[in-house]
Amino acid sequence: MNPSFPVTVREARADIRRMRADLVPLARPLVILSGYLEPGVAPRILKKRFGNVTGDERILGLSFAWCRTFDQCRGKVIAAVDETFAGRDPLWTTEVDVLGISMGGLVARYAAMPRGADTPARKGRTARRKERHPSPERRLRIARLFTIATPHRGARRAEWPTRHPLHVDMRAASKFLKRLNALENAPAYPIFPYVRLGDATVGPENAAPQGRVAWWVPGRTLQPSHSGAVLDPRIFAEIARRLRGEEPFTKELASPQPLPARS
Numbered sequence: 001m002n003p004s005f006p007v008t009v010r011e012a013r014a015d016i017r018r019m020r021a022d023l024v025p026l027a028r029p030l031v032i033l034s035g036y037l038e039p040g041v042a043p044r045i046l047k048k049r050f051g052n053v054t055g056d057e058r059i060l061g062l063s064f065a066w067c068r069t070f071d072q073c074r075g076k077v078i079a080a081v082d083e084t085f086a087g088r089d090p091l092w093t094t095e096v097d098v099l100g101i102s103m104g105g106l107v108a109r110y111a112a113m114p115r116g117a118d119t120p121a122r123k124g125r126t127a128r129r130k131e132r133h134p135s136p137e138r139r140l141r142i143a144r145l146f147t148i149a150t151p152h153r154g155a156r157r158a159e160w161p162t163r164h165p166l167h168v169d170m171r172a173a174s175k176f177l178k179r180l181n182a183l184e185n186a187p188a189y190p191i192f193p194y195v196r197l198g199d200a201t202v203g204p205e206n207a208a209p210q211g212r213v214a215w216w217v218p219g220r221t222l223q224p225s226h227s228g229a230v231l232d233p234r235i236f237a238e239i240a241r242r243l244r245g246e247e248p249f250t251k252e253l254a255s256p257q258p259l260p261a262r263s
Helices: 009-021 041-054 070-084 103-112 125-130 165-169 175-184 225-231 233-243
Strands: 030-033 059-062 096-101 142-148 191-196 215-217
Touching: 009 041, 009 233, 030 041, 030 070, 030 103, 041 059, 041 096, 041 225, 041 233, 059 070, 070 103, 070 165, 096 103, 103 142, 103 175, 142 233, 165 175, 191 225, 191 233, 215 233, 225 233
Parallel strands: 030 059, 030 096, 096 142, 142 191, 191 215
Antiparallel strands: none
């Protein structure tokens, strides 16, 4: 067991039952962003589960199955949040908490960043000429970002041969990730990264921003560590506690609990 995340599956399930019996509403709307080529099944499941422990209907789930670039993903998020949770600020969306599943965590970070001449995305010649004199654009206002198996530092399997722009941009040495991390520097919102050990898709070592270690839990027998992390009761109960304003299971120790030698 991770000393920084001391909870068992049985304990997490018992705590979820407790929360279902004593609903606490969300502090603000929650936006759930899906992963790479995921058709939206995971956001729908999580929307229902978080609704069951909060009694709150202000939950939006989004899929990026038909997006080819991070620009398209960004535009979809901002448009959907504006439509669902209308705000009056001309530059920002309504403030929301965000749960990013795998690639969804990168989409959230990118949607919250200012757009400028150094925007880390692929552009055509016309778009590049226009961005020499960028104008203000709407941004996603994030209060807290929770990520599950997000390739903050690149994904192991993104190194496989491919021509899909999103896949290429999730490589550790991609221009997108380098510029994303360089431009973002210290975000104005806290990031809570989680991962399961044995994640061969992203790699547990890549599941937190630079200089940090993700809160990890051991994998489970006969379950894929990457896709299974989304429905892991330990991770779900931990995030639900934070959303309900309760004390989390995770503990801030003097230094991050390192990943086991074989993770």
